[in-house]
Amino acid sequence: MMAVIGRSLVAMSRVDPTVRAELAPIAPGFVFRMTVLPDGPSFAVERTAEGVFALVKDRTRRAELTVIFKHLRHAFLVFSFQEGTARAFANDRMFVDGQVSVAVRIVRVLDRMEAVILPKFVARRALKRYPRIALADKLALATKAYGVTALNLLRGR
């Protein structure tokens, strides 16, 4: 599941200008990791010079920002979209180690991803507010994002 979320973030950064705008102020080479205590599943993405996310395969690479779930069950709640990211923070499911302002941007990116790739009735459960996005735009973005994610999974990227 973590691998899919990581790849979905990569895909969203490639197909969605809104996500790219969020990543623009982040320094190239910045690594963001999500992980589960004590040494559970994780993924890491790097903000590239092109302004998109790329998967980081080296698990030992230092991350500038890490979001750490306290238990696998909590991560499952979030990534199965039963609990929104903001609600998970408010429920002490996880904590941030690193620059909080970038963490806020990443939360917005995760929210955007959920709004785009999930059906509205699922996304509304996880988000504070469902964004203004036309159905045609949502479908076009979601199709592209699913396509890039599937391709990357097949290529093992």
Next chain:
Amino acid sequence: MSIPSPDKAFYEFYCPVKIVAGLAALEHLPFELQMLGASRPMVITDKGVVAAGLYQHIEAAFAGSGIAVAAIYDDVPPDSSLETVRDAAHLWRAQQCDAILAVGGGSVIDTSKAVNILVSEGGDDLAKFAGAHHLKRALKPLIVIPTTAGTGSEATMVAVITDRKTGAKLPFTSYFLMPHAAILDPRMTMTMPPHITAMTAMDAMTHAVESYSCMAGNPLSEAFASRAVRKISENLLKVLDNPNDAVGRLALAQGSTLAGVAFSNSMVGLVHSLGHALGSICHLPHGLCMNLFLPYALEYNKDVNGEKIGELLLPLCGPEVFAKTPAEARADAAIAHIRHLRDELHARAKLPRTLRETGKVTEDMLPRIAAAALDDGSLIFNPKDADLDDLMAVLRKAW
């Protein structure tokens, strides 16, 4: 979007700080140090505290106790730095101290927490401990004696120290940063001028209101927050009318600590996002920023958490007003009361109510403030989502 309720699905609550509060509470200092096995405390404070004669109360508390202050570091600036922390840690080691007494406001308390990291863990590289939960063991004894009634830092697990070389503010978060004790003695806040009294009290009020009404509130934090609102609401104007009211001063100090315990366990929201942004761009005091945004942020959030805001009418105005006000009108009544309180503070202590009244904010700064607020961590815990347009709308109302 589900609203935080008393039946919150999951929460954590932690406050190991012993609170010693009351008239002559300072006289318990020697006992508290003895209980912690310490006998050579170092006082960390600032020049303002010393100039106001507040240090004399500390000295007097040790008279005849067999314990004396082993060193005083009184050079803490309003915005503390890595260098300040290093200097104070050197003095602590040179004088072979075994405890820290933080005597001051937010900057002194943050500095003291950071000094405690260095003297407990060893070395001079504070930055390597920056971030969340990097400390793995208990630190040296730390007792906090606040000289303002607003930050609540005596009950929080956070310290923020500036790296002057990069300009970055380094956050340190750990349960081990929490002081062993906080001593609330009205003598230490008695000399605060009206303007500072009002500003710091509204800082504490905002901690309490946001703690109660934002997403991470829980039954325990709500209990602390509600009591904080009541203490401040009942005593702030009384103290401004009679600055020597020791009981009122003590109530405000307790309100600040109660609010500190509350928000340390529930975080805050939109008022703080906007306030942090305004403070960093326009260099306005934090408490003033809180006062500027509080009613406008509540109005913005009201359609999502109006019930929670309405519940605050009870500690704000008392049971009679609460009972007479229909449930659906309580949120508006609570906000109206806060607006009225701000008018009174403006009349008594010249505390600005709008951005324009500060004289330090221009309208062309609003987009920058909104952009900075959008990236503030507190926004995650605000019950209602806010984008750039929403933040600009709140700023325009506060203009």
